[in-house]
Amino acid sequence: MAWLGSCGAVTLPAAAGGSGAAGAAATPLQQAEMVAAKRGFQDHLLALMRQQQQAAATAAGGQSGAAEQAPAALSAGGRALVAAAAAFELLLGRLRGSLAAGVKAALAIYDQVLAALVPAQQAPQQAHRGAAGPADAQLELLSWQRSALAADAARHAVPGAPPAMAREAVLRALRLFPGSLPLLHLLVAHEMAGHTLTQLRRELHGLLEVAPSPQAWLAMLAVEVGSRSPSGVVAATLERAVSHPSGRACPLLWRCYLRFEAHRGRYEAVRRLLLRAIGACPWSKAMWCDGLALLNGRVPPKELSEYMEVMKDKELVVRTDMLEVALAQLEGGAQL
Incomplete structure (x- = not known):
């Protein structure tokens, strides 16, 4: 270093005398x-x-004050x-x-x-507008x-x-990048390790009010599941997530909701959720497959066939011949 x-x-330790750890020990810094x-x-x-500041000023086109409004790409x-x-x-x-x-x-x-x-003045302005922060990975x-x-x-x-201090650092970074999964994961891990769940929920609620995103909803869901909240609380969180415009088009949230209701044994709720999910994310093949797999054996075969026809209409190709699967089931083979 x-x-x-x-x-x-x-000079490097190896060049100063010896090689590897022996050279480093012989020539301390x-x-x-x-x-x-x-x-x-x-x-x-x-x-x-x-x-970086010169690059930002050049990208701003030389306009007065523009260099302070746009962060430099790193x-x-x-x-x-x-x-x-x-x-x-x-x-x-x-x-x-x-x-x-x-x-x-x-x-x-x-x-x-x-x-x-x-x-420094950029963060509150972005938070007020609900911006996603600078697009700089x-x-x-x-x-x-x-x-x-x-x-x-x-x-x-x-x-x-x-x-x-660690909490403030993460929250300050999230004001710039409210949809950052690594930062959200770090916030959840830090607060749960400190058993400050009430404060963590308050922070995530504030983030969802300022800059709602599917990542923030998933973080909130992780908190409720990780803290072993009652099933009603988890279900309410999932319902809020898929009902909000920021989470309605996220197939992963719908898949979590479908699997959660199936885990509770509420397959009629799974059926209703699948119909809602189809309307919100008709392009998600993984969501379709999850829903059909969870409903297999729980609804009439004719209804499953109708779902398959709708999938074809949406141009979601199923690479397995469904007739072959049905014959295998009749012979006691693999499940759908």
């Missing part, structure tokens, strides 16, 4: 080498932020550079015997870069890395990294 940050000014690597990473980060190499600089600070903290200082420095690097690429991943580092530090009780 020191060699990378210093652009080769710090000196204070001057640590400083050189640290300054090298700082120079690389400053150059990256200048480059490359995979730029994100890797930020992650390497943060990792070096963590390693440096361990070498100096202060992991808390390393975590603090690494988080500061992430905050510095994110503040430069995403202006690398920036989203960088935000997740920063949040994951804070969550890991809180989980291991690192001094200066309380759970509240």
Whole structure:
């Protein structure tokens, strides 16, 4: 890491003497080498932020104030550079015997870069409009890395990294990327590990009010199932999800609802749900197959045949010859 940050000014352990772990043990990193690597990473980060800001200004067409309204697109190499600089600070903290200082420095690097690429005033504006945030996968991943580092530090009780700080980091990232599955998963895992389910539900409800998305509904469903809520609460959550415009066109939510009702043994409800799901997501072959498999043996064969005809009308091709399946069933073979 020191060699990378210093652009080769710090020699590799193998070149200094020996090879592998023996060479590293024989030539410990000196204070001057640590400083050189640290300054090298700082120079690389400053150059990256200048480059990104110039790119944002160019993309904005030179209009006054436009560069502050649109975040700069981040490359995979730029994100890797930020992650390497943060990792070096963590390693440096361990070498100096202060992991808390390393975590603090690494988080500061992430905050510095994110503040430069995403202006602070942009987040509340996007949240007010219910926008999905900047369409930049690398920036989203960088935000997740920063949040994951804070969550890991809180989980291991690192001094200066309380759970509240990790929670705020995840929520701040979700204001920019409200539909991010990794960030939502991190929020759910962090809050459930701390047994703060009431606060987690309140946070997800707030997110669904500002920027509803299928991912947020799935996170809410994961909370109710993971906390072993009563079946009525789970069913109410699923019903709200598929009834809301943001979740109505999500086949996965319908499939979860179908399987949940089948698990409860309410096959008449499964039949009604399948009819609703067909109207909402007629293109989803997986949803059709789930519904037919759950209703197989629970409704008259003629009704299943009618469903198959509708599938054909929707141009959803079934590659298995249904006549062969019916003959196999009569012979005691495989089920549909």
